[in-house]
Amino acid sequence: MLSIINSSNLMGINSHLIKLEIDITYGIPSFNIVGLASTEIKESRERVKSAIINSGYKFPNSRIVVNLSPADMKKEGSFLDLGISIGILREFIKKDNKYLEESMFIGELSLDGNLQKVKGILSIIIGAKENKIKRVFIPSDNLLESLFVEDINIIPIKSLKQCIDYLNGDLDINKESILKNIKLDADKIQDNIYDEDFSDVSGNYFVKRSAEIAAAGNHNLLMIGPPGSGKTMIAKRIRTILPDINKEEMLEVSKIYSSIGMIDNKKGIIDRRPFRNPHHTSTKQAMIGGGIDAKPGEVVLSHRGVLFLDEIAEFDKKILETLRQPIEDKVINISRIKYNYQYPCNFLLVGAMNPCPCGYYMSETECRCKTFEIDRYINKISGPLLDRFDLFVEVNSIPYKEFSNNISESSYDIKNRVEKAREIQKYRFKDYDINTNDEMNSSMINKYCKLNQESIDTIELIFNKYKLSNRSYTKLLKVARTIADLDGEEDLNSNHIMEAFSFRKSYYKYFK
Template identity: 60%
Template sequence: LDGSLKKVRGILPIVLSAKQKGYKRIFIPYENLKESSYVDGIEIIPVKNLRECINYINGKIDLDLSSMLYKNTSIQEEKYEEDFGDVKGNYFVKRGLEIAAAGNHNVMLIGPPGSGKTMMARRIKTIMPDLDKDEMMEISKIYSIAGLINNNIGIINKRPFRAPHHSATNVSLIGGGAKAIPGEIVLAHRGVLFLDEIAEFNKKTLEMLRQPIEDGEINLSRLKFYVKYPCNILIIAAMNPCPCGYFMSNIECKCTEYEMARYRNKVSGPLLDRFDIFLDVVPIEFGEFKDNNFTETSKTIKNRVQEAKNIQRKRFENSDIKNNNEIKSYQINKYCKLDEDASKIAKKIFTKYNLSNRSYTKLLKTARTIADLDLCKDINKNHLLEAFSYRKGYYKYFK
């Protein structure tokens, strides 16, 4: 009852909305200062209580606003304990994750227990491209609404990495509840959503991901209001090839055909169709443990990823697209041009493997990213064949 102002959720979108509506000045709780001070073009006045606000408006007190403002949108290089330099073998898998990070392509990792699926999936955050200012504001607005902004930083300046447990409920994964709070897929916007042991998730929960993955947004309707959240995410999923985990490995599998089919059917065909890259993760040989040859570090890989990302930013600078994975079907001919040899191979692949329209466009978008990593303007046959090689795991386990 003393009129003191408490910190509130969602101050960043509130300040941005006030700016868009033409307000020149806004009073906010003092504890929300860092979070809102990244917005330019509007005077932000933090106050600790209502009396201070009234006295300032009446000219009875002055506030030293210059000392309060905290503006720093620079990105400090993130230091991770994990590094791809620690990973022995599985070069094909590391290359697939590099392509995924460069073009935001969804990945399915399949392999026996202990082969390194989780280890490599968690390292993808070390090679993700840096955020631009618009992306930082997009993510920060979401985290502001969720009340997850770090008070010491005031803004989200690195790509999110969310890894919900397979026991996650519909509301925790998708979002909702009485206040339509953002779920994990929204909190992972412009970052990574890691679904470890995807076959252990509730099937109905997984099916709810299909539309948001395709549209890049989630719509939550409640009795008195309607909310639309962005969820443009990179999904990394990992699963065993069968219930015991050792199908087609050097350890004998004890599962029956029925058990294997039932296990894999937990991930439906339409959901699998949302993945661009399927990586077969295999246990490494003893000799690879002893191999001390140089292995590329995350920093080296990230430099290539960042260069490919810069090419995409230039390509899509006059559109609302950020990544190759967001290219719409009607834009394929514009952005994914094939040379003559690549066109012939694309026709053979489409006919022989009876690809769906979605699978074919995803193949071309993956090839587009590989071409960007090679700094090539058009897609050639090598880019297309490499992109198709990343469907090997799909035909091995699901066909």
């Protein structure tokens, strides 16, 4: 007897349809799994056998061969247990082959026949929908995570016995009431309330303006200043002024987090823009991703959010250099012997650093560092990496008077201006596959960064005096375009150019 059951395999953050071909024939009793199965899949033989017996069914005393098709694709994870069991117990199932062809079975079995939660269910269901699968049987613990994919029937089950009873019409899973109760909670997930707010930040108005511009155009920001001046405080509040994450972005980010089991069980989806703050001792693999299973790193986990590198000069220089390509391309490729994994990593990079090892160079407190120590510290960040930053800003300690008269804009007020600027960009780039000014290419810059004669004279003077690189020049125009959007201006003027350049002066002060 041959049965063919649909299941899935996760590779990176994308799923692939797997056909489970289960052949039960006469012969010496055996149970073999072929088709590039990983260790955890080969071990499923024992889980499946015990689960079938403990669910009250008789395990066939026959020769069983399970082929995982396509045979040249590496299969990993514990997703296939339920599908293999359904194929072995095909004779106990009343549904016809057409029904099973339109169904997919996902789940890891315990020895008692209960189903355990699996990682990556969101990617699997999205992949099933793309493969025209009509219904997916999943562990009930994964139900909340699967609610956000529409136009596909999700059937939550708790055990192998319950699955077969449902297929035979002996059990009615009251999915509607389960979904109704969960949706009541799911509708409340995005309350947009953060513990941090820009109203907490006293003074440093120039720095807060740079944060607003960075959020409006998705421009990378580097803050330089002595310890305790507020760099980290400001960085942690940047995500509070970013536009709310939309549904498409939610699914993009949630696929990444689902694949490594980092979805909040109470929400089932990532409903806010990520904020990742890796320690400076993080390894290259932790930052970029990799390993045997090509696990995504911090740059991927910060997709559609903020990657904050505090004490950026303390990071290993080789690790910092690996950031250059993902910052520019918005994707990262991790290659293995047979496969290439591509992950999205469109993030806002925010860096913070002291100007020297002791932290007080060019501040009101006396610096204890030697000149060569300062040079060595600053040179930890290479020129090509610095070229990836759009905004450079100096953060200084503020006087007591600014603390005592703390009247500061809230994140809500700043966010409203950022959202208006983003709406302008969304309309501008409606015919392109980009969303923000930071993503403009050369032809778009020529089209959307129109300069009058005064602006041309201003930027030519800056270009010649400071010997801007091509990348620095285009970034200056992109920042000016964002400033114009915040001001509601269609064309750039010299004021926009000068303000954009004012956020590069710290670069020449410290790095030139």
